[in-house]
Amino acid sequence: MRELPIGIFDSGLGGLTVAGEIVRALPGESMVYFGDTARCPYGPRDQDEVRDFVLQIGTWLSLRPVKLIVIACNTATAAGLELAKRTFDVPVIGVVEPGACAAVQTTVNKRVGVIGTVGTVDSGAYSAAVRALDAEVTVFSVATPRFVDVVEQGLRLGDGTLEDWLAEMGDVYIRPSFYEMARHYLDPLKRSGIDTLVLGCTHFPLLAGPIQQVVGPKVRLISSAGETAREVAEVLSTLGHLADSDAERTEVFATTGDAEEFARLGARVLGRPLASAQHVDLAELECLVPPERRSNAAASDEEETCV
Numbered sequence: 653m654r655e656l657p658i659g660i661f662d663s664g665l666g667g668l669t670v671a672g673e674i675v676r677a678l679p680g681e682s683m684v685y686f687g688d689t690a691r692c693p694y695g696p697r698d699q700d701e702v703r704d705f706v707l708q709i710g711t712w713l714s715l716r717p718v719k720l721i722v723i724a725c726n727t728a729t730a731a732g733l734e735l736a737k738r739t740f741d742v743p744v745i746g747v748v749e750p751g752a753c754a755a756v757q758t759t760v761n762k763r764v765g766v767i768g769t770v771g772t773v774d775s776g777a778y779s780a781a782v783r784a785l786d787a788e789v790t791v792f793s794v795a796t797p798r799f800v801d802v803v804e805q806g807l808r809l810g811d812g813t814l815e816d817w818l819a820e821m822g823d824v825y826i827r828p829s830f831y832e833m834a835r836h837y838l839d840p841l842k843r844s845g846i847d848t849l850v851l852g853c854t855h856f857p858l859l860a861g862p863i864q865q866v867v868g869p870k871v872r873l874i875s876s877a878g879e880t881a882r883e884v885a886e887v888l889s890t891l892g893h894l895a896d897s898d899a900e901r902t903e904v905f906a907t908t909g910d911a912e913e914f915a916r917l918g919a920r921v922l923g924r925p926l927a928s929a930q931h932v933d934l935a936e937l938e939c940l941v942p943p944e945r946r947s948n949a950a951a952s953d954e955e956e957t958c959v
């Protein structure tokens with residue numbers, strides 16, 4: 653068990669911000685990262701559909717096998733964490749609770765903002781997680797779906813860091829400009845008097861600089877990546893499943909999108925080259941979960957194509 657990799661997944665490249673923190677915290681651990689780029693974004697999708705994606709990717713990872721699964725996507729955590737915990741034999745960790753925990757520890761005036769996808773915000777997962785930790789904290793949530801597009805598209809368009817690209821080109825290529833859009837999303841939160849803002853989507857740490865510029869220096873930004881990595885370390889250590897320090901470390905990257913592009917863009921997010929990425933066919937992935945276990949009724953039409 654100790655030598656098995658940690659499985660991590662997201663709708664695309666954003667979960668690599670969490671993977672990077674896990675590698676920093678646990679440099680001896682092997683990892684398998686799955687980015688469901690072909691079906692990104694998850695944010696506007698129905699919760700049942702996202703739950704099915706969680707089952708499919710969790711099953712794919714379990715077959716590798718892996719010793720622990722990290723749902724490095726807030727939308728998928730909000731929709732499918734409980735189901736995944738019941739379904740898979742290994743521990744499953746999401747990113748909402750770690751983010752809520754970090755926010756509660758940070759806020760002084762007990763006014764916390766959360767930005768995320770429509771799916772995450774509508775689920776009320778952050779408000780519930782924060783309330784469970786400290787009932788005196790008030791949560792102000794705003795869905796900022798276009799930030800996901802900015803990250804996914806911006807990584808494809810520019811060459812340097814995403815932040816440089818936004819500073820130099822973001823106002824030319826994005827309509828309305830990034831800063832106009834960000835002010836439209838974030839000004840109401842500023843007016844609510846928040847002192848802490850949770851980046852409730854794993855894509856958003858890549859926009860931390862520009863977001864900080866818009867909310868101002870007095871608002872502390874929280875990304876759940878660091879706290880999630882700490883939880884992974886704690887769970888593995890408690891179970892006695894941490895890798896041996898002299899074990900050989902491996903990294904596998906898989907995507908439902910274009911493998912070559914994923915490796916190139918992933919390298920930009922992680923800030924180092926990726927060995928390579930493998931392509932996983934969507935039809936093959938969908939067939940991993942039998943129709944009777946699916947949440948999404950429409951998906952049962954695919955039944956006949958699975959052999």
Ligand code: DGL
Binds near residue numbers: 694724725726769
């Ligand atoms: N990275 C995902 C999250 O944390 C969202 C991106 C998407 O909409 O797929 O919610």
